[in-house]
Amino acid sequence: LPIVVIAGRPNVGKSTLFNRLAGRRAALVADTPGVTRDRKEAEATLRGRRVRLVDTAGLEESAPETLYGRMRASSATAVSGADLVLFVVDARAGITPPDAHFADWLRRQGRPVLLVVNKAEGRAGANAALEAYALGLGDPVAVSAEHGEGLADLMREIADRLPAEDAAEGDADRPLKLAIVGRPNAGKSTLLNQLVGEERMITGPEPGLTRDAVAVLITDEQGQVVEVVDTAGLRRRARIEQALEKMSVSAAIEALKMAEVVVLAVDGTEGLHEQDLQIARLIEREGRACVLVLNKWDVVPDRAAARKAVADRLETSLAQLKGLPVVTMSALTGHGVDKLLPAVRQAHAVWNMRVATGALNRWFEAALERHQPPLVDGRRLKLRYITQAKARPPTFVVFGTRAEQTPDAYQRYLVNGLRESFELPGTPIRLQFRGTQ
Numbered sequence: 470l471p472i473v474v475i476a477g478r479p480n481v482g483k484s485t486l487f488n489r490l491a492g493r494r495a496a497l498v499a500d501t502p503g504v505t506r507d508r509k510e511a512e513a514t515l516r517g518r519r520v521r522l523v524d525t526a527g528l529e530e531s532a533p534e535t536l537y538g539r540m541r542a543s544s545a546t547a548v549s550g551a552d553l554v555l556f557v558v559d560a561r562a563g564i565t566p567p568d569a570h571f572a573d574w575l576r577r578q579g580r581p582v583l584l585v586v587n588k589a590e591g592r593a594g595a596n597a598a599l600e601a602y603a604l605g606l607g608d609p610v611a612v613s614a615e616h617g618e619g620l621a622d623l624m625r626e627i628a629d630r631l632p633a634e635d636a637a638e639g640d641a642d643r644p645l646k647l648a649i650v651g652r653p654n655a656g657k658s659t660l661l662n663q664l665v666g667e668e669r670m671i672t673g674p675e676p677g678l679t680r681d682a683v684a685v686l687i688t689d690e691q692g693q694v695v696e697v698v699d700t701a702g703l704r705r706r707a708r709i710e711q712a713l714e715k716m717s718v719s720a721a722i723e724a725l726k727m728a729e730v731v732v733l734a735v736d737g738t739e740g741l742h743e744q745d746l747q748i749a750r751l752i753e754r755e756g757r758a759c760v761l762v763l764n765k766w767d768v769v770p771d772r773a774a775a776r777k778a779v780a781d782r783l784e785t786s787l788a789q790l791k792g793l794p795v796v797t798m799s800a801l802t803g804h805g806v807d808k809l810l811p812a813v814r815q816a817h818a819v820w821n822m823r824v825a826t827g828a829l830n831r832w833f834e835a836a837l838e839r840h841q842p843p844l845v846d847g848r849r850l851k852l853r854y855i856t857q858a859k860a861r862p863p864t865f866v867v868f869g870t871r872a873e874q875t876p877d878a879y880q881r882y883l884v885n886g887l888r889e890s891f892e893l894p895g896t897p898i899r900l901q902f903r904g905t906q
């Protein structure tokens with residue numbers, strides 16, 4: 470069972486929360502610090518997922534030394550085995566120095582953390598939640614364990630962060646959603662026919678000949694299912710309503726909203742047009758994973774030159790998708806088509822990547838040392854830590870004094886560093902900055 474550990478300084482309401490989540494009044498709870506004595510565990514069902522809940526309340530009393538030392542000693546073992554740590558703070562007390570200290574330590578443990586602001590009934594909640602952002606542990610969830618408020622949200626957030634039940638099976642159950650977009654005549658329909666393995670759509674040299682938007686299920690060599698959103702109908706509608714130049718862009722917008730990974734098909738004999746780049750930027754802006762297909766490779770006269778021209782163009786005009794995977798193929802003959810789905814799966818995995826907080830902050834410290842943050846208005850920016858707020862696409866938040874004033878060039882430096890250090894090629898990367906006092 471996945472292990473969910475409830476941690477935090479004494480008296481923030483860990484035991485009450487434990488009881489709420491475990492669904493019974495198991496532990497003795499009182500408003501006096503350290504009233505519970507033993508490490509408590511219970512099995513619980515959260516949104517249909519069975520988990521083992523571990524409450525660290527009371528452990529802090531058994532270890533020697535300072536409060537910090539005690540909290541660490543007591544929580545370290547529990548946290549090290551956790552699939553998720555619920556770090557609980559008290560909205561009424563606000564974020565206290567021991568909370569901040571504990572958060573610092575927790576970030577270095579490299580376990581996934583969900584920040585829970587407890588006792589957040591009424592107005593206290595909003596203020597404390599804002600304050601809690603500064604802990605650098607992602608978006609806080611406000612609850613009142615005692616009054617039973619916010620628990621449904623909390624359970625959903627917990628369930629979202631648990632490791633997949635059975636990774637292989639779980640993925641196979643939910644098909645990856647793919648869209649194939651590109652300018653008219655790039656070979657999208659021909660490619661889809663190849664993937665489907667039968668002539669189920671009409672293709673021809675006339676742009677926009679194919680009909681009807683459909684979702685096609687295909688199975689790849691590992692037996693995994695991919696759902697391809699076909700935009701043929703959307704393209705046709707667009708053709709009636711709009712000028713030719715605009716039509717593939719508007720069709721792409723519709724398609725990529727429905728997709729996780731977007732295959733951008735380009736006629737390899739023509740190279741990248743401005744419109745292709747426009748679609749690619751759209752994919753980046755919508756935060757989708759992308760694979761570039763250079764099609765009609767069978768009739769490209771100088772492949773090395775064609776490949777280089779594309780690489781150069783990507784470097785100068787599409788830096789925000791640096792490392793974009795490129796697959797060359799002939800959709801017509803089928804040659805090279807087998808490389809596509811593995812590349813799609815790889816792009817999907819990168820897009821889903823979660824970087825451990827500990828590793829992230831070790832990298833961050835080194836990056837700040839290599840190039841210290843710039844002066845803004847004569848004062849040096851103080852960036853303190855970084856956390857990954859979410860995946861799909863990878864989204865990070867940097868906290869620090871006046872962090873929101875970080876200049877573009879320094880932001881790019883950090884994004885490029887993240888991309889290289891954590892192997893995130895070709896995916897959109899979001900980097901946000903939040904100021905702290």
Ligand code: GDP
Pocket residue numbers: 651652653654655656657658659660672673674676677679764765766767768798799800801802
């Ligand atoms: P779509 O508008 O992007 O769906 O493009 P189609 O799939 O309808 O293809 C447009 C034309 O390009 C058709 O005549 C196809 O036969 C041709 N075509 C597609 N892929 C290839 C390829 O890999 N090599 C060659 N030589 N022709 C292709």
